[in-house]
Amino acid sequence: MTKAKRCFGTPPPGLDLSRLTGALIVIEGPDSSGRSTHVGLLAEWLEQNGYPVVQIGLKRSRLVGNELEAAKEGNVLSPRTMSLFYATDFYDQLENTMVPALRAGSVVLADRYTFTPMARDVVRGADAVWLDSLYSKALVPDAVFYLQVSDRTLVDRTLASHGGLDYWESGMDLGLERDWFGSFIKYQRRIRAEFHKLHKRYDFSIVNANRSIDTIHAELKDRVRRVLQSIHPNQSIS
Amino acid sequence: MSPRRRDAGVLIAVEGLDGSGKSTQIHLLHEWLYGLRLRVHFTEWNSSSLVRDATRRGKKKQLLTPTTFSLIHATDFADRYERQILPMLRGGYIVLCDRYIFTSFVRDAVRGCDTDWVRRLYGFARMPDFTLYFRLPLETALGRILEGRPSLKYFEAGMDLGLSNDLTESFRIFQGRIMEQYDRLADEFPFTTIDATRNVYDQQQDVRRIIGEGVDLSQYRTRVPR
Numbered sequence: 001m002t003k004a005k006r007c008f009g010t011p012p013p014g015l016d017l018s019r020l021t022g023a024l025i026v027i028e029g030p031d032s033s034g035r036s037t038h039v040g041l042l043a044e045w046l047e048q049n050g051y052p053v054v055q056i057g058l059k060r061s062r063l064v065g066n067e068l069e070a071a072k073e074g075n076v077l078s079p080r081t082m083s084l085f086y087a088t089d090f091y092d093q094l095e096n097t098m099v100p101a102l103r104a105g106s107v108v109l110a111d112r113y114t115f116t117p118m119a120r121d122v123v124r125g126a127d128a129v130w131l132d133s134l135y136s137k138a139l140v141p142d143a144v145f146y147l148q149v150s151d152r153t154l155v156d157r158t159l160a161s162h163g164g165l166d167y168w169e170s171g172m173d174l175g176l177e178r179d180w181f182g183s184f185i186k187y188q189r190r191i192r193a194e195f196h197k198l199h200k201r202y203d204f205s206i207v208n209a210n211r212s213i214d215t216i217h218a219e220l221k222d223r224v225r226r227v228l229q230s231i232h233p234n235q236s237i238s
Numbered sequence: 239m240s241p242r243r244r245d246a247g248v249l250i251a252v253e254g255l256d257g258s259g260k261s262t263q264i265h266l267l268h269e270w271l272y273g274l275r276l277r278v279h280f281t282e283w284n285s286s287s288l289v290r291d292a293t294r295r296g297k298k299k300q301l302l303t304p305t306t307f308s309l310i311h312a313t314d315f316a317d318r319y320e321r322q323i324l325p326m327l328r329g330g331y332i333v334l335c336d337r338y339i340f341t342s343f344v345r346d347a348v349r350g351c352d353t354d355w356v357r358r359l360y361g362f363a364r365m366p367d368f369t370l371y372f373r374l375p376l377e378t379a380l381g382r383i384l385e386g387r388p389s390l391k392y393f394e395a396g397m398d399l400g401l402s403n404d405l406t407e408s409f410r411i412f413q414g415r416i417m418e419q420y421d422r423l424a425d426e427f428p429f430t431t432i433d434a435t436r437n438v439y440d441q442q443q444d445v446r447r448i449i450g451e452g453v454d455l456s457q458y459r460t461r462v463p464r
Binding site: 133 | 288295296299301302303305309310313317320321350351352358359362
C-alpha cells in the first residue's frame, strides 16, 4: 500500500519512478536554525528503529559538488549561472542517489532541498516562474519541515557557534549594507519572506525552532513517525 | 523568450550539423566585419572548462543523465551569456555565435528531454536577429566528418543514448536525429536556411549579402583605434 511518488511536473526522461518504497523527508531552514543537528538526530533515531537512511544536501553531488564549492569561494559566477549550477547539483543527486535509495526502501533525509536555492535566487532577482519550471522535475517530498527561527535566535546561535558571520549567509554579495551584521539581518528577513511564499505553494510544515533541541526533536520524531506510518502501516516505530 | 531589445547590438548565430561548414562561414564573416573596422565579437558553444571537466567526470563515472547533461550546458551558456554575450550586445557590438541555444534544443530533444522545459530553461536568452542554418544532406555531412576526423568523442557520437555499440554507427544515427530536430526548428523559428552543399566562397557571398542588407553596418564602426 505504498503511496506512489511523483514529481511536481513531468519527471526527468528515463527516470523510473515505480516501486519507490522509501520516504523522502526534507528539513529546510537557515544556517544555525539547528537544521543539520536535527537531520543528524533523526538519522540516528531512524537507524536505531531499523530504517536505512541516506542523506543528501546542497553541493554534495559527485558531478559538480566540488566545482560548485570552488565557484562559491571565487564569487565570480553570475546569479543565474549559480542557479543553474545548483540545479545541476540537485538533479545529479536526485537521479543518482535519491531515487535508487528510495527504491531500496531507505528514508532519504534531505538537509535542504530545492527550496533554499529557490529562495536565495528569488532574493537575487531570479524569476519565480522560471525557478518553478527549473525544479519542476524534482520529486514531491513526503514531508517538508521548515525550521523557523527569530532574528534574535539566529544571530545568537550564529555568533556563538561561528564567532562571526558567513559572507553568503549575510547576503554580502547583494550590497544591502556595508556592515555585515546589518546585512545579515536584512538578508535573513528577505529569505524568510520567500520561504513564506514557498510554504503556500509547496505545502510545508513550519516548525518553531526557537525552542530547545529536545523539544524540537520530539516534535520532528512525532511528525516523521506519522509519515512513515502512512507509507508502511504495518511497521511500528518507537 | 525575451522580446525586449534594450540593447543596441546585433546577435548573429550559425547552426547546423557537424560538418556543415558553419564554423568556416562564421569565421569568414568575422574576418569581413573586422576588416570593415566594426565592433564585432565572436563566441563559441562550450568553451568553458566547467563543461569539459564535468562531462569528463560524468562520462568516466557514468553519472550524466539527459537532465544533468542539459543543465550543465545551460549553466555554461548562462555564464557566457551574462558575462560576455549580453554585455557586448548592450555595448553595441555585433556578436557572432558559433552555435546558440538551438544546439541545446536539438540535442536535448534527441536525448528525450521535455521540449517545453528546455525552452523555459533558456527563456532568459535573447533570440538572435539572424540565425543562419547551414543545411545539407545527412550523408554529405557524415562523409565530411568521417573522412576528416575519424576519432569521434563519446558524447559527440551520442554514445550515451545506447543507439549502437559502434561509435561510427551511433554517430550516424545520432546525427540523423539531430537533423530531424533542426528541420523542425527551422519551421518554428525564423531561421535563414543556407544551402551548405555549395562551395565555401559562394555561401560566404550569400552570408555577407544577408548581413549587409539586414544590418546598417555604419552604426557599428569601432570607436576605439586599433
